[in-house]
Amino acid sequence: MKLLVNGREAYAYAGGKPFDPTLPCVVFIHGAMHDHSGWTLLARWCAHHGFGVLAVNQPGHGRSAGPPLPSVEALADWTLALMSAAGVQQATLVGHSMGTLIALEAAARAPERVARLVLLGTAYPMKVSDALLSTAREAPLRAIDMVNALSISTSASKPSYPGPGMWVHGSNRALMRNQQSLSGEWNLFEHDFRVCDAYAGGAAAMAKVTCPTTLITGKRDQMTPPKATTELAAALKARVIWVPAGHLMPAEAPDAVLAGLRGALGV
């Protein structure tokens, strides 16, 4: 569905059903270089089990108009504005990777509007290596390959995502390359990873979070390693669910992530 957020066209996938703002809402927030399509199985499940779903495309990503926003804080405000545009007062925020920082910051800025946080593959601070940032600037396609290789922990993700026959390495690389080429004048890869690297408000945000929080963590995650989760869990008083996957866990282990999400949602 298309929405107007802060005067610009924005897109959110509604899970294969018309969006109903009267239902309990789940907002899915993607990570760097991604779009809504990393959430479609989870989003469809939620939409067909009593939830209203908004799997957003952040500005400058997928089907949402650019430019990309410059900070986690700006993206958090944009997410809350998108909820308002959709007629949603309160929602569960489900974030992946960079999306977890946005969800966290939104929950700190408007605690009354966030019913739950579900954070997949998170860490704070989310520092990015100089090697990756410089490669992102000079050779973004090479940087995409680096992140792709680090994000996926196996060459046999079963039952594959979003369906049998998809090669998760290849589809994730194609998605990031498409995002990069669609972003035109912006080097979206460098932009997104600098946004992660620059975010300094996490500790303050965590202190303001009042809602129940669940962390879903890949046992083989090399991008946001399990040690990061352990520290965050203590700060957020969060429940931790471990899944047999790397950083790209919604694609690598969709059933395990769904089970974790259902646990977080209490259904």
Added chain:
Amino acid sequence: MAGPATFEHAMSGYSDPGFDTLALHAGAAPDPATGARAVPIHLSTSFVFENSEHAASLFNMERSGHVYSRISNPTNAVLEERVAALEGGSGAIAVASGQAALHLAVATLAGAGSHIVASSALYGGSHNLLHYTLKRFGIDTTFVKPSDIDGWRAAIRTNTRLLFGETLGNPGLDVLDIPAVSAIAHDAGLPLLVDGTFTTPWLMKPFDHGADLIFHSATKFLSGHGTVIGGVLVDSGRFDWDWSGRFPELSEPYAGFHGMVFSEESSVGGFLLRARREGLRDFGACMSPHTAWLILQGIETLPLRMARHVDNTRKVVAFLAAHPMVDSVGYPELDGHPSQALARKLLPRGCGSVFSFNLKGTRKQGQALIESLKIFSHLANVGDCRSLVIHPASTTHFRMDDAALAQAGITAGTIRLSIGLEDADDLIDDLKRALKTAERAQ
């Protein structure tokens, strides 16, 4: 909070595994139920649901998984992922044959009233499908010489849905200028489909040069042993179906599957979702899991075999090119071949092991040559580990009239070889003896 390193681990050494590793491992892991290291053959028509809710969620694409082996199967899925990995694609669909793969691609993107622009240098079966059979279903094709770049552009109409050619044209081995033809396709908002059967991803990855879809007759080099018939259709995940505006099949709701908008459902897999959820479901040209397993066995040694195929071929080509009974040899690495420059650019590892040569002499001498070969088998296939020979004018291309044959670069004296993995010296000796017999048969 003094947090741990996160994306800091991203160093320049990280990348996906190399080709030979992917050929062995992509899509497969030890079986979690049994520990079996090799890929199990899942000869089961269907798969048990955990409960009613699980069943419904599989049918509604809320979960990924297998329901019925016409639509997907765990063994086939390994093959699909492996070929996609080797091609650098987003995913793949295994089907009953290469012909079924071509048909699935066309049927997913085109319908009555649609138009295709295709190379004139095609495998005879592909030519039949496009020139005769699809016409009966309202899909017209304009054939252009693969090297006629302006011809590709000029042939595009408002109802064109697809450009199609072979990496190495059949039988003259015209190298398709994929960068140029794909640029023309993309300027018109169209995808380029490439038949990569003759080259396999070991010799060329068409997606790296701009192609959007690839299919293989896996019967040939991917399987490599002449045992099974199969096809694989691969998507790059890079074509923007929404932007094109020519493919409502992918960018608008499909009443036949939950009103799904496939390009919305998957930003990189919309084509394959529709092809599986419609074409494989409704036309039903699925692959047997046993066939998938045999093709996987072949792919495990694809890098080793292709290197040997090319090595042997170069030796045989050199022998034939110097033989007084041979008028010409059509191998793109040779001086004088019209695709030599393109071959150097797009096929640096070699131009495969299927090629044709023209014999000096009569049709009778050609028959004598074929019938006196001992190691080469006279049959209608290519890409076997054994060496093969055929006379295209009387077999694979016999439905073509003389004009069409000439346009495809075939004469009555054209003989096609598929060089196998035998000792190259034995192959050359076999040809030497047969050429001598042919010389005496005038």
